[in-house]
Amino acid sequence: MTNATFPKSERLSKRDLLRNVFTEGRGRTYAPIRVIYRFNEDETVGALQVCTSVPKRIYAKATDRNRLKRQLREAYRLRKGTLKSKLEEKQRKMSVVLIFIGKEAVSFQALQKQMDRALNWLEGKIE
């Protein structure tokens, strides 16, 4: 597995980029995970930036939201290698938002399986 880290530079935190993803991005849903992505030409950021989110409307307690975000981030971190290397190969930049929209928590194995399918779909979009 190549480079399974998740430093701060790979997190989507700039306000303009985040707003653009939600207004102009394209998305698809894989079981409990909603994926939204958008290509960008910002020169100050790296090739791939990701933001995780859990809606407050479904999970009212902060502890539940924190735990789901950690699991979502962990599943992404372990499987993102091929997507990132392909982006660097094709000289493209991508912003991604991962939203947990399930009504109840699922096991980590099931989450990871759906994450694989979502990342494969994103790889297919790089052309």
Place this chain on the structure above:
RNA sequence: UCCACAGACCUCUCCGUCGCUUCUCGCUUGCGGGAAGAGGAAAGUCCGGACAACGCAGAGCAACUGUACCUCCUAACGGGAGGGCGACACUUUCGGGUGUUGACAGAUAGUGCCACAGAAAAUUACCGCCCUAGCAAUAGGGUAAGGGUGAAAAUGUGCGGUAAGAGCGCACAGGGCUUGGAUGUGAAUUUGAGUUCGGGUAAACCUUGCGGGUUGAAAGAUCAUGUAUACCAGUCUUUGAGAGCUGCUCGCUCGAAAGCUUCGGCGCAGAUUGGAGGGUAGAUCGAUAGAACCAAUGGGCAACUGUUGGUCUAGAUAAAUGGCGGGGCUCCAAGGCAAUUUAUUGCCAAUGAGAACAGAAUCCGGCUUACGGUCUGUGGUAUUU
């Protein structure tokens, strides 16, 4: 055994591995090593502070707002400790004791309100009783004993007294106010004298004592980018103009609202010229060593605190504690083994779970609310020996 209350403690642990945040060391400057990394409530934002900006000539009154038995603790508090008084419960050898609890100043400073019912809800007169006038019906007056109403009815009982009655007088009992003595730092307790008998409501207005400038870290400071309608200075023009989460502010005249008195200072707005650099987005500081924690010892009934020694204990900014594998421990328990009282006790234990409430956001002291477990103490209850 169960229930209630009070107090103390804990919030699984260890190893490996892949990652996250901060600090630190090393060098090859983006990698490696090391250290640390959520709570008792981090919550609600209900109080009190620290800190910051703005305001402030000084002072008094008013207004607004909070608070309210006493003493102490504390940086401060509406918090806490101890005490007083009242209420309730239990108990009693009827002296009291124990426990729980109270927004516990003033209703004898004033104003208001007290529905329905009732004669009357606070200078009361419907029935009744009594007196006078009258043949009588009735009229005038006296009265608060009796009647019923209501949440609440003019202190209660007895005797005297009277036309009938009435604290009108007296005795006993009870309450209020003023005042003297004793005890106590004080609230207060106890006792003597005088006076008095005036319903409730202040979580109605209010009165009295004490306190409060306003706004809050999205406060505020700095940097880079960079330019206004904002700011400063000069000149000219005009009489009304701008601002506001702050007791709105300002020279003269008039007028409406904005609180007053003494007193100090000062023109406002528009145009234009020059200076200067606002907003937006970002970074850094604020910002983590403190009214800190732990231990020993001294003081105090206690809250708390003095001294000495030791420790460094989260600082993130879309927001850091997670994933996987293994061991231990605890709990639930299918089932197995042994013993006998044949339905109980003891031992072993696959599998499963590691919980409940819940995630720091400037920081402290409290309060309130949510909630799992262990231990100790007190009280109650039932059972067995």
Place this chain on the structure above:
RNA sequence: GGCUCCGUAGUUCAACUGGAUAGAAUGUCAGAUUUCGGCUCUGAUGGUUGGGGGUUCGAAUCCUCCCGGAGUCA
């Protein structure tokens, strides 16, 4: 993170500053009218006044603690 405000039938609003059965419209249901339906008329239905505790003789109203919702501040 701070500050401010609100909560009454299924829905939209009342209830005169504490006074008794919490009222009106609309909705729903039933009946009448109509060949049938609508409109119309009549009647009924529906509330732990967001929840708990307190003050008071009495609370939707006053006080306090929670719960839920909304607005606002760079």
